[in-house]
Amino acid sequence: MNRDIASCAVLGFVRYVHQDKIKEKFLLCEDLLTTTKGEDVFNIINSFFTKNGLDWNSVQQVSVDGTPSMMGSHRGLQGFIQAVNPEIYVDHCIIHRYSLGSKSLPGNLTLVFEDVLKIVNFVKFRDVNSRIFKELCKEMGEQYQVLLYHTDVSWLSRGKVVRRVIELRKTTQEFLKQKGSFATKCTDRE
Template sequence: SLLIAKQKEPHTIGETLVKPCMVEAARLVLDQKCVNKLNQISLSDNTVKQRIDDMSQDIKLQVPETIRLSPFFDIQLDEPTNVAQLPQLLVYARFISENQVEEEFLFCSPLITTTKAEDVMNMVSNFFQEEKLSRAKLIGVCTDGAPSMLGSKSGFVTLVKKKNPDVITTHCLIHCEALASKTLPAALKVTLETVIRIVNHIKGGALNTRLLRQLCQDMDSAHQDLLFYTYVRWLSKGNVIARVFELFDELQVFLAAQGKKTDISC
């Protein structure tokens, strides 16, 4: 059940695929006695669901208990919106457990009405109260998402500091990095444009894509495809350039075979 949950597969796969594979392997490698024992294992979808629910409930009890035993902890909050246009409050916690720093998912709860800082604060406070988490041990808060997190007068960070003035607050730096990368120096801009042209030349045609994939397979490359550049995605620039760098030798060979300019070292 744990492996099925980790792979995000349908619960029915245990009964329709996993168990038959185990039984067939035991029949070929071991003996009929082992086959009979494996046939006694229940892997129906209801059984898998129940086991996953039991593990989830156990984790839900263990994490707050571990945080209560930790000398201090910090939390990270995000406020994404799902496909149903319903905002969700995601909270992660970092704490000390057995002399090691651990990070676990704390809770997820929908924001049914508004997404104001007061709503976020009430939800976090209610969870702390229900799980008996000491606010005095909270030493750090990292926020992400809407401006309601950072408002100077009524933001979530401000509300936290009113109750715990010594808490250290940070905000996600990806927003700042994304804005800074929109205005590149001339030299970096030329490099990015060159990379984008190469990617579009290869990814823009099915034939070039197949040829590059086959070349990467023949050269035992770590990757077999390039990544498309998307202007609106925060991390697209870095991911695209990193993949081109990792396939640098393969791209040199590919472009040379097509008679294209191979000086992509800029």
């Protein structure tokens, strides 16, 4: 189970054996309407299970993206899953584990990308900043209202993150000017 790049949805895939063949299917994609806590993610998955007649006792393993909201043994998704079935093995997805740091950018692009990540993280780290940024995007007539988080798992992710920051650069610059942080990064031609 994972959250999408904008942390707006729970994505689920399933691998199972059917007629002696391993099958992989897309299981669910459900919107996260409020927060992205482990309990929120669990409630979405559990509701999907209930609605579709699926049994937690038939689940053997769940792989998650490794964030505290997923891996936490008490308040994370892992804790909630193991509360309904302690036999389920929850691990950090191998794709996420081995992809970290596997791609490097040439020269000054690394510095630019690090600045972009700092800006995105500043805007998205606090819910209040995200909400203010969203409203500012609406006021300024932007096509999008959110910046995207970066993940090393998807090689397209860096380009998508940078493209979104560029598309929202006027709003981002205005937001950062209001907050008094990183504003000069948006005007720096280098």
